[in-house]
Amino acid sequence: MTRQMTGAKMVIQALKDQGVDVVFGYPGGAVLPIYDEIFQQNDIRHVLVRHEQGAVHAAEGYARSTGKPGVCLVTSGPGATNAVTGLTDALMDSIPIIVLTGQVPTFMIGNDAFQEADTVGITRPCTKHNWLVRETEKLSDVIHQAFHVATNGRPGPVLVDIPKDVQFASAAYTPPGKARTAHYAPRVKGDIQAITDLAELIEKAERPVFYTGGGVINSGPGASHLLRELVGATGFPITSTLMGLGAYPASGEHWLGMLGMHGLYEANLAMHDCDLMINIGARFDDRITGRVDSFSPGSKKAHIDIDPSSINKVIHVDIPIIGDVGHVLEDLLKVWKSRGRKTNKEAVAAWWKKIGEWKKVDCLSFDQSGKTILPQYALSRLEALTKDRKDRFICTEVGQHQMWAAQYMGFEEPNHWMTSGGLGTMGYGFPSSVGVQMAHPDALVINVAGEASWLMNMQEMGTAVQYRLAVKQFILNNERLGMVRQWQELLHGERYSQSWSEALPDFVKLAEAFGAKGIICSDPADLDDAIMEMLNHDGPVIFDCLVEKHENCFPMIPSGEPHNKMLLGAASTQDAIGSSGAVLV
Numbered sequence: 001m002t003r004q005m006t007g008a009k010m011v012i013q014a015l016k017d018q019g020v021d022v023v024f025g026y027p028g029g030a031v032l033p034i035y036d037e038i039f040q041q042n043d044i045r046h047v048l049v050r051h052e053q054g055a056v057h058a059a060e061g062y063a064r065s066t067g068k069p070g071v072c073l074v075t076s077g078p079g080a081t082n083a084v085t086g087l088t089d090a091l092m093d094s095i096p097i098i099v100l101t102g103q104v105p106t107f108m109i110g111n112d113a114f115q116e117a118d119t120v121g122i123t124r125p126c127t128k129h130n131w132l133v134r135e136t137e138k139l140s141d142v143i144h145q146a147f148h149v150a151t152n153g154r155p156g157p158v159l160v161d162i163p164k165d166v167q168f169a170s171a172a173y174t175p176p177g178k179a180r181t182a183h184y185a186p187r188v189k190g191d192i193q194a195i196t197d198l199a200e201l202i203e204k205a206e207r208p209v210f211y212t213g214g215g216v217i218n219s220g221p222g223a224s225h226l227l228r229e230l231v232g233a234t235g236f237p238i239t240s241t242l243m244g245l246g247a248y249p250a251s252g253e254h255w256l257g258m259l260g261m262h263g264l265y266e267a268n269l270a271m272h273d274c275d276l277m278i279n280i281g282a283r284f285d286d287r288i289t290g291r292v293d294s295f296s297p298g299s300k301k302a303h304i305d306i307d308p309s310s311i312n313k314v315i316h317v318d319i320p321i322i323g324d325v326g327h328v329l330e331d332l333l334k335v336w337k338s339r340g341r342k343t344n345k346e347a348v349a350a351w352w353k354k355i356g357e358w359k360k361v362d363c364l365s366f367d368q369s370g371k372t373i374l375p376q377y378a379l380s381r382l383e384a385l386t387k388d389r390k391d392r393f394i395c396t397e398v399g400q401h402q403m404w405a406a407q408y409m410g411f412e413e414p415n416h417w418m419t420s421g422g423l424g425t426m427g428y429g430f431p432s433s434v435g436v437q438m439a440h441p442d443a444l445v446i447n448v449a450g451e452a453s454w455l456m457n458m459q460e461m462g463t464a465v466q467y468r469l470a471v472k473q474f475i476l477n478n479e480r481l482g483m484v485r486q487w488q489e490l491l492h493g494e495r496y497s498q499s500w501s502e503a504l505p506d507f508v509k510l511a512e513a514f515g516a517k518g519i520i521c522s523d524p525a526d527l528d529d530a531i532m533e534m535l536n537h538d539g540p541v542i543f544d545c546l547v548e549k550h551e552n553c554f555p556m557i558p559s560g561e562p563h564n565k566m567l568l569g570a571a572s573t574q575d576a577i578g579s580s581g582a583v584l585v
Contacts, residue, residue: 056086215281
């Protein structure tokens with residue numbers, strides 16, 4: 001027997017049936033019927049954020065750290081438009097989230113009503129799909145479709161716009177099993193002939209490299225296990241994009257570190273000089289490729305991706321394989337093993353010897369001999385003091401600190417690293433850490449931040465305190481827009497246009513004003529004790545780490561240059577000149 005219920009009740013019932021336990025949101029007139037239903041139940045927790053952008057980023061953090069879709073609920077007009085940045089961020093990084101927005105009643109749509117906006121039109125370019133539901137009898141079916149679309153194929157954000165009269169009206173509820181989802185069935189199995197062709201190249205390759213991305217993590221934990229098995233069995237080196245960190249363990253013997261604009265010296269040179277590049281779940285974005293016409297010249301290239309539009313979009317590949325990473329890796333291992341598990345061991349050993357020479361450059365070396373804390377030192381100490389915590393989750397804002405965190409912090413498992421990769425959203429990290437802590441209440445959740453990025457969503461400190469979320473905000477405070485200042489120094493004649501603030505808050509007093517703990521540290525000798533004080537506090541903390549104001553983030557591939565042209569820090573430059581053919585700008 002079908003159940004009759006209001007549209008507002010349908011929303012809550014559909015979320016329960018989809019296994020949702022947390023919703024991040026902010027109420028307003030157009031969603032009050034839904035909030036009234038939230039009040040009358042106890043199965044779904046609601047987290048009151050302080051800004052709708054924070055709600056979407058919190059849902060992203062929840063999704064990235066759990067592998068389950070994140071959900072947020074906002075009102076019409078400005079509530080929906082404030083969610084656009086988070087939606088675009090999730091689209092760029094393939095994060096499954098469901099955003100429910102209120103809308104003015106159907107009979108008022110198009111009349112410029114109070115808090116009316118064309119939400120579907122505005123969000124069409126920044127969602128995987130969106131819906132405006134004009135009839136209550138279609139609402140539950142659409143919500144179930146939304147979860148299906150968000151989590152199948154290449155994951156991404158979806159939006160359901162719900163007019164207020166649709167929330168008040170009653171109709172029959174459609175359970176998940178009867179929802180119309182069969183029309184969206186992305187291809188998950190790769191072409192077996194293409195997989196066989198790749199296995200043949202693996203057997204013959206002399207200078208191979210695995211280039212992995214966020215698609216490995218999005219495919220689920222099974223894909224990471226299969227990747228580790230393939231790397232261990234072949235003995236090939238592996239590198240990763242910013243989004244793929246943790247799919248292969250940082251302590252693994254075949255790990256080269258991150259590649260790209262601020263990637264490691266050995267990773268970038270391996271990508272440039274390889275003769276077989278196997279791209280697994282990455283999209284050849286511009287921060288990785290550098291100058292496209294000089295990207296990994298002379299190599300054979302294979303690309304495994306579930307999104308057909310990503311294949312040959314940026315880099316033409318020799319072996320395109322459309323399918324889910326987990327399924328394709330499973331078949332690749334089977335085919336390669338059935339052919340005798342062969343590799344060109346002698347050539348691969350020589351390749352590793354070459355990579356070993358590049359590693360001697362020690363591109364992440366720094367000199368912490370002064371009395372000012374270097375940001376590299378701050379993060380290396382944070383890593384040393386937390387790396388044994390299996391329940392550690394790291395979020396970041398965007399900028400120099402983000403790249404230093406990727407360089408100096410190691411990730412052993414997937415879903416423990418949350419950062420804004422494609423969109424580069426300042427203000428992402430703090431609300432994301434709120435979402436992670438809600439999903440893992442007993443875990444250690446640290447947001448590595450710059451003071452400028454952190455201030456963009458500082459109001460979420462109220463959320464952290466209200467819900468007693470023990471998130472640690474580790475701010476590398478250089479009183480500068482660090483990455484902007486670095487580019488101005490290196491590329492714009494040291495003309496520092498608007499790259500610093502003359503009115504920063506006292507972060508300790510700010511923490512106390514919110515009812516949290518504040519810590520400040522400026523002396524390298526005191527840093528370990530201060531970090532331990534932060535870790536041992538059982539509530540939210542703002543840690544103001546005063547660091548060198550003009551430190552640059554190296555290695556760095558200048559914009560428009562190939563992988564073998566890198567800027568290195570002073571501590572690495574002399575070693576690099578004698579050990580490689582790389583040209584240093």
